[in-house]
Amino acid sequence: MAWLIGLTILALSSAVKGQESGATAPPVGHFAVTDEHHNPCLLMTVGMTFHVPYVKNDTKSTGAVTSYHLPADANVTGSCEEDTKKNQKKEASITLSWADGFNVTVKFKRNDTVFYAKEIIARYVLNSDVFPDCKDEGEAKKVNGTSHDIHAMPGRSYLCHVAVNVTLGNATVTFSGLQVQPFMVKGSNFSKAEECPADMSTTSTVHTTIHHTDPANTTVHHTTVPANTTVHHTPTPHHTVPANTTVHHTTVPANTTVHHTPTPSPTPTP
Secondary structure, three states, X not given: OOOXXXXXXXXXXXXXXXXXXXXXXXXXEEEEEEOOOOOEEEEEEEEEEEEEEEEEOOOOOOEEEEEEEOOOOOEEEEEEEOOOOOOOOEEEEEEEEEOOOEEEEEEEEEOOOOEEEEEEEEEEEOOOOOOOOEOOOOOEEEEXXXXXXXXXXXXXXXXXXXXXXXXXXXXXXEEEEEEEEOOOOOOOOOOOEEEOHHHXXXXXXXXXXXXXXXXXXXXXXXXXXXXXXXXXXXOOOOOOOOOOOEEEOOOOOOOOEEEOOOOOOOOOOO
C-alpha cells in the first residue's frame, strides 16, 4: 500500500549506531580524490544523513525507517576522467566507505556549460545495530537516484548550506553544508562558488521534503529538530496512515520556525 511519509532527521554516531532519540547535525567531512600525480582533482565538503526503510523481524513484518550519518573520516576513493577530445563529455566520481558494507558513490558529468550529479548510489548491510530488530540480517542492499539540483559551471564549485534531499529508490539522503567541485580543480581549494537558490533566497538552515513508498504496518521514528532552527518543508498531500502503524513523535522545540518553500529543480544540458 503506497503512502507518503514526512520524515525528520534521526541522528546516529559516526560509527553507524542506530538511535531513536537525540537529534544532532551530521558530522561534516572534507574529502578529496587525487590523480596519478597525487594532485587533488575532485573536492567535496559535506555531511550526509541516510533515511532508510526496512522490515522488522516480527509476526506482522512491521515496516520501520532508520537513519544514519556518513562519518567525517570515511575512506575516499574515486576517479577524475578528463578527456581532452573536443566535444567529449567528462565524468568524475567519489566513493566514501565506512563500517562493513556501507558506502556512497556520487558520479558527476559535465559538458562545456554545466556539471551535475549524474547518479548517487548508496550501499548498506542490514544489521541490528543500525536497523533495530531487522529481518534478513546480513543482507546487502543498494539504492540509487539522481540530482540535477547539484550543478554549476565547469571550473566553479557548487555550494549549498541549506540541506538538499535526494530520493534514492525508497530511501533518501540529506546533504548538509555541501560544497563540491568535481572538475578543473586548481590546488587544494575550491574555486568560486555558485550558491543554490535556497541559500540565496533565505537564511534557513534546513529544507526537507522526503517521500517514501512503504508497506503498511510501518513504524516511523521522529526526532527533535534543534532549537532556533528554521525548517522549510515542501507541502505534501494529506494522507491517511495505514492500519497497524506505529508512529513515534517528539515535540519540536520552541523558537523553531516552519516555512513551506518548494525549490525548483533545473535540468542541466546533458
